Amino acid sequence: MTVNAERIAAHRLYGSWQYRYRHRSQATGVPMTYSVYVPPEAADKRPPQVIFWLSGLTCTDENFSTKSGAQRLAAELNLLLVMPDTSPRGEAVAYDLGQGAGFYLNATVALWSSHYRMFDYLSDELPALIRQQFSTGDRQSIMGHSMGGHGALLMALRHPRRYCSVSAFAPIVNPSEVPWGRKAFGEYMGQDEKAWRQWDSCRLLADGGAQPLPVLIDQGDADPFMPEQLQPETWAALARQHQWPLTLRIQPGYDHSYFFIASFIDDHLRFHAGYLHT
Amino acid sequence: MTVNAERIAAHRLYGSWQYRYRHRSQATGVPMTYSVYVPPEAADKRPPQVIFWLSGLTCTDENFSTKSGAQRLAAELNLLLVMPDTSPRGEAVAYDLGQGAGFYLNATVALWSSHYRMFDYLSDELPALIRQQFSTGDRQSIMGHSMGGHGALLMALRHPRRYCSVSAFAPIVNPSEVPWGRKAFGEYMGQDEKAWRQWDSCRLLADGGAQPLPVLIDQGDADPFMPEQLQPETWAALARQHQWPLTLRIQPGYDHSYFFIASFIDDHLRFHAGYLHT
Numbered sequence: 001m002t003v004n005a006e007r008i009a010a011h012r013l014y015g016s017w018q019y020r021y022r023h024r025s026q027a028t029g030v031p032m033t034y035s036v037y038v039p040p041e042a043a044d045k046r047p048p049q050v051i052f053w054l055s056g057l058t059c060t061d062e063n064f065s066t067k068s069g070a071q072r073l074a075a076e077l078n079l080l081l082v083m084p085d086t087s088p089r090g091e092a093v094a095y096d097l098g099q100g101a102g103f104y105l106n107a108t109v110a111l112w113s114s115h116y117r118m119f120d121y122l123s124d125e126l127p128a129l130i131r132q133q134f135s136t137g138d139r140q141s142i143m144g145h146s147m148g149g150h151g152a153l154l155m156a157l158r159h160p161r162r163y164c165s166v167s168a169f170a171p172i173v174n175p176s177e178v179p180w181g182r183k184a185f186g187e188y189m190g191q192d193e194k195a196w197r198q199w200d201s202c203r204l205l206a207d208g209g210a211q212p213l214p215v216l217i218d219q220g221d222a223d224p225f226m227p228e229q230l231q232p233e234t235w236a237a238l239a240r241q242h243q244w245p246l247t248l249r250i251q252p253g254y255d256h257s258y259f260f261i262a263s264f265i266d267d268h269l270r271f272h273a274g275y276l277h278t
Numbered sequence: 279m280t281v282n283a284e285r286i287a288a289h290r291l292y293g294s295w296q297y298r299y300r301h302r303s304q305a306t307g308v309p310m311t312y313s314v315y316v317p318p319e320a321a322d323k324r325p326p327q328v329i330f331w332l333s334g335l336t337c338t339d340e341n342f343s344t345k346s347g348a349q350r351l352a353a354e355l356n357l358l359l360v361m362p363d364t365s366p367r368g369e370a371v372a373y374d375l376g377q378g379a380g381f382y383l384n385a386t387v388a389l390w391s392s393h394y395r396m397f398d399y400l401s402d403e404l405p406a407l408i409r410q411q412f413s414t415g416d417r418q419s420i421m422g423h424s425m426g427g428h429g430a431l432l433m434a435l436r437h438p439r440r441y442c443s444v445s446a447f448a449p450i451v452n453p454s455e456v457p458w459g460r461k462a463f464g465e466y467m468g469q470d471e472k473a474w475r476q477w478d479s480c481r482l483l484a485d486g487g488a489q490p491l492p493v494l495i496d497q498g499d500a501d502p503f504m505p506e507q508l509q510p511e512t513w514a515a516l517a518r519q520h521q522w523p524l525t526l527r528i529q530p531g532y533d534h535s536y537f538f539i540a541s542f543i544d545d546h547l548r549f550h551a552g553y554l555h556t
């Protein structure tokens with residue numbers, strides 16, 4: 001089978017490889033970039049299980065790959081990490097608002113709807129491409145930061161049987177109610193808020209129906225975006241109500257930066273490995 | 279005693295703090311920026327020992343602080359990390375060639391000599407400031423990458439009694455003989471190459487006289503700069519001749535990036551801790 005992705009970078013890292021690829025996406029209709037960390041071959045030759053990382057506003061696939069330090073423990077735990085970009089980009093996508101701010105949804109407003117289809121891209125196209133490119137186990141989990149934390153919870157709620165576990169750092173849990181989300185949702189889907197419901201992890205959780213998954217959420221209490229944009233307690237209350245097994249940790253003094261992510265990423269990898277490897 | 283440095287950033291990291299400071303430097307005559315990682319208080323209350331990290335061409339104090347992952351183990355080993363900038367900067371230093379390329383020396387050519395005094399800055403001013411700001415042990419070691427590897431070896435050779443150990447990633451060991459160094463040395467010190475000798479770690483080693491220090495050097499064999507700019511074997515041959523205890527490791531497949539640094543930084547911290555903590 002031909003793999004339709006061009007390798008644009010390869011760096012030796014922790015005894016194996018950090019790769020960067022570009023491919024023409026069916027879902028978004030433009031070239032998309034993603035990074036992958038492949039762990040060293042395991043002593044028992046078992047193929048690695050897969051974790052997707054979804055980044056926050058303004059990020060590319062490279063923020064996590066250069067700043068999180070996640071690959072050190074991923075190498076040890078035999079986990080393959082996939083780091084997609086946060087939106088379509090490039091000349092064919094000439095909308096400045098959207099670049100770095102795809103919100104992991106399918107847009108319906110005409111200006112955006114032909115390219116801004118990150119939900120379709122992440123649901124099917126990218127996982128299938130990864131399975132084509134690499135020899136992996138058949139399980140996957142998902143995690144993310146801020147807008148990417150919203151994305152991870154969204155993917156888990158919309159596709160509960162496809163993931164073993166989900167985790168997030170400072171997620172935007174209730175995008176239809178907070179300024180960052182309202183601006184993006186209004187642009188991408190128009191002002192009829194009923195259409196927003198399926199892209200809001202609080203609303204999806206409240207609607208019930210999704211099979212509960214193990215969830216870990218870390219939130220710094222010195223995060224300047226917590227009071228207005230993030231509100232993890234709202235999600236936690238709904239999770240309790242719907243019997244989702246959630247660990248919410250409020251981390252004293254931590255902010256919204258990659259220093260916060262680096263401090264706790266090892267806990268997230270061990271959390272996911274516990275479900276991926278059993 | 280008044281500490282004459284302004285804190286411009288503070289991020290909680292691995293149970294303690296990553297700081298960024300700006301101060302008006304006596305040595306360079308302009309405001310200088312530096313970052314510091316302070317480890318959590320040790321169980322036995324012993325103050326941390328200090329390691330200086332010198333970065334490479336084009337870097338600021340932030341490359342290492344965001345990309346190396348060093349703070350994780352520094353927290354565990356009770357090491358305080360100091361990350362200076364790589365040159366003077368700002369409006370008062372209106373020379374583009376020099377910014378990010380200070381080469382850790384004192385310039386003598388008039389255009390540069392009033393500000394480009396990184397050797398004086400790193401020898402005395404910054405260590406004294408760190409001791410004023412933080413409660414530390416009385417030992418220090420030094421390490422760096424590329425131009426900063428040259429800087430670390432240079433500092434160790436010029437001040438052998440001030441450091442317990444020295445290490446480097448892909449250092450420019452012989453700047454007076456390779457293009458990067460020859461360009462900078464010619465600019466900063468003029469064309470009389472006799473004046474370059476005291477800033478070249480191969481020449482200083484060949485001259486003898488410095489007390490040998492434990493040295494660890496890592497070099498990737500896929501580093502595109504190795505053949506022309508780096509040449510660690512030249513330094514290794516001189517080190518053997520002058521009874522310096524050197525470990526030179528050629529790392530297969532690794533390049534010149536921070537992925538290379540992240541892969542081996544833990545080894546460097548453990549190496550230094552072995553000398554700082556005995």
